[in-house]
Amino acid sequence: MSSFGADLSSLNWMATRLDAALGWARKFSIFQYPFVTACCGMEYMATATSHYDMDRFGAGFPRFSPRQADVLFVVGTVSHKIAPVLKRVYDQMTEPKWVVAFGVCTCTGGFYDNYATVRGIDTIIPVDIYIPGCPPRPENVLDGLIKLQEKIAQGARVTVPQGSSARPADFETPHTPETHL
Template sequence: MGVAGKLGNLGVVTTTLEAAINWGRTKSMWPMLFGLACCAIEMMSTQASVYDLSRFGMELMRPSPRQSDLMIVAGRVTRKMAPVLRQLYDQMPDPKYVISMGDCASCGGIFNNYAIVQGVDEIVPVDVYVAGCPPRPEQLIHGIMTLHEKIKTQRIADWA
């Protein structure tokens, strides 16, 4: 009787440890609540009602780097902000991932001048770049899905 009886024997699912860990990592990835500029507004839109990032188990933005797995660098990184951003990244626990959202964070965008770091990858390692000025919420979601795909290919043997 019960669900198991009706659906047949579902008692055992075989998988690899790697796949199980990577699946867990993708399904409850908590981004850091960390907005810099215009892209942060689109990041908020992604979180909010219409685009609803909670479909991917990612609605919980953590204001503290100690509790977050993913840093979405949303906006232009200035030379004054760069050391702060690096410190935040250093404070995040492993495994940690970085999405560079928007043109400014990816390569400086239209601001090639004295104030803006020409790409956040000069400071922290970046996993996924999302183009756009600012990227649409769909583009950010696509970037996040790309990161999920990347995580699913990670191997325990490569853990440092």
């Protein structure tokens, strides 16, 4: 045991390298859960084809059980009716987990400002990467995926206290369409 105490410094060195190794391994083994609700799903499928080849980034294998996935792709408009389902799917995923908002509808609600639509999924669950576009091009998606990989490799994880909003401050501008009329 005395030799163990003498090697504490090397153990510390090992711990940091382990984090880096874990991040490197995780970022190339993204098991994604596609929560596809709307037309963005077509572009999501286009991204998964061999032409764009999502598998280059280790994200080619979707898991259709949230318990086996670690990245939640929310693709398409989320209505108030399905919002509890999305929250439940997110809660069922095991840590560590990340969330990608795919398309403007998931980022901000898009042009749907009505009784039925959630104005951005970040009002319900924390979001790591926003991919805007209606729908986003596959290149745009891959760009977001690379940014997510960087985030995973750094070990960054969304830690939002329960009850507070995960929405970035940029999105908190008041929405007043009446001024245009």
